[in-house]
Amino acid sequence: MGVETEFYSEMHAGDGSIRPTYAAVGQWMERSGAEKLETLNQQALAMFYRKGVTFTVYSDASNTERVIPFDIIPRIITRSEWTMLEAGCSQRIRALNAFIHDIYHKKDILHAGIVPEEQVLVNDGYEPWMVDISLPQPMYALISGIDLVRHGDGEYYVLEDNLRTPSGVSYMLESRCITERLLEGVFDAEKVLPVDGYPQMLRQSLTECSEKENPYIVVLTPGRYNSAYYEHAFLAREMGAALVHGYDLYVENNRVYVRTVNGRQRVDIVYRRLDDAFLDPLAFRPDSILGVPGLMAAYRAGNVLIANAPGTGVADDKSIYPYVGDMIRFYLAEEPILHNVPTWMCRKKDDLAYVLDHLGELVVKETQGSGGYGMLVGPKSTKQEIAAYRKRIKAAPSNFIAQPTLALSTCPTCVEEGIAPRHIDLRPFVLTSPKKVRLSAGGLTRVALREGSLVVNSSQGGGVKDTWILRGDALPQAKGGVA
């Protein structure tokens, strides 16, 4: 990774011309004008509001439920680029699954000295309950989200892997619904890969993992106050699975059952959307009222599949992230297709010294953090904020990593001031089964709506865009106006 300070524009080439990929959209934008685009954005917002496409912000005193902002201008990726990203994400997940299996069994990668033992075995995400469990298939991260950014050099980099309970897929699907409704004449379903098959793809992938012909699947939610509850209900409905709370399930003779109006029903797959710690009060946090007592015993007995498996969190810890390239070489004997962002690990003395000397230039993150919380964006922080963060790092260096401030690519976005470039990332969703690794076509593009902001998380002022993966390398010229 170079030190490019220029941002890569998804729409415009270096000479200011519109890239062929965006030609049709560019024409449509010019024809429509900012005012029309703003009207479409308002219509989109109203549609999200009416459908209840919301998330909860925990930083608000009242845990406010908000509608996620949507931007009408799509992000477009060519087929050839997507083919590379697909191969890269697939490769990464195969290696990460092999890593998770290894660290709970033979620990070859630790013995080979490729990943330090102490990084893994005392990691908060490492789950001793998983040691030596023989799963029918060595699959752990069945549903993953890989956060990608395009740097100033035009290359894609992996920002982080999300292997616990990645969310956002419902926004991807709802965004496409809006595009289809509002961009008639510009959006051509025959030229863009569809995304609407995701729920059935998820069902199929889980089914393949369970090795049952017609498994009974439940989506286990912590409840309506969870920030992603909308998504839990959405996926359950679209997959034809039951949306359950912990109190709906019970375990008897190491088998999991759900209480239905017709009596009990044996459960084959639990697609859980709550953290490991809350899954089973007999195995993890004893005060958890969200989980199911005995669930881990049923899992160990091979009577139920939990997706994702407990203990996958160790592999998406930010302190493990720097080793993913080595994992790919070690387990797959391949060279990584996707780049990692250079990372300084504050637990290392030299790295720590560098980080402390360059706090104003770096992005520093908690190794167990997520959602954009608890991080320091050096160039955007005040002296006081940097000083306070310095104290935190010094108090517990191993809890932090640092990376260069990335020049996230920009995409034209309809904002209050008109149409302006805003930084974006991309989260493709990866489904893993013994038969194949499947990806949603594109994934979720998140956009930082505040000028200059590099934080795309919805909880911190980010919005979403529809992501178009072209069947070819350019979209034909627009045929007409918009609806």
Place this chain on the structure above:
Amino acid sequence: MTLLLSTAGDLFWLGRYMQRTESLYNRLFSPNSVNAKAYAVAMGIDAEDDAGKLIEHLRTHELPENFERINDNVQTVRGVIDQDAYDLFNTVNRLRQAGSQRAACFQLQACHRAMQAQEPMVSLFWRLGDAVENLDGHIRFGDSTPVHFRELAMAATGLPCGVAWDMLKQPAQAMVFNLDIKQFRHWLDQLNDLFEDGV
């Protein structure tokens, strides 16, 4: 898809609170409204002496609380009701948040129609709650008729097959003829136990 027992219970209570809210509105704010104190006494609400204050209490506390409970139940049944029904309930929320409780009550009637059009088992448990609350309300106001008992019996007859549910069907039909309020209370306890303890 087999309906979860807890979801069936939530649908039942959704039906009850919707009916209770519509009834509150109709009995208090319609042309043929009853005296506010009579309403409070019938519904077991702590009654203020001042009728104006009581009306205000019902408008600012009782009605919003009912809407809150409707919303709670809608959220928990979100996985089994269709998007159109959810859209309509969402509009109820928007209207009441905008301070238009009257419009929210009207909107509830649209939700009523939407719930009747859900999958049969989803509609059934919602309808059971609606019928129970309707009958209970009329009993409290002393104007229950065989029609109200019949509505309950029709909903109960559609309950799933199985020993536990079957035990509720015959008594519900018998009540159409004997109009026995004591039996209704006992029947309701049995139903609540079933939701609580399982089938």
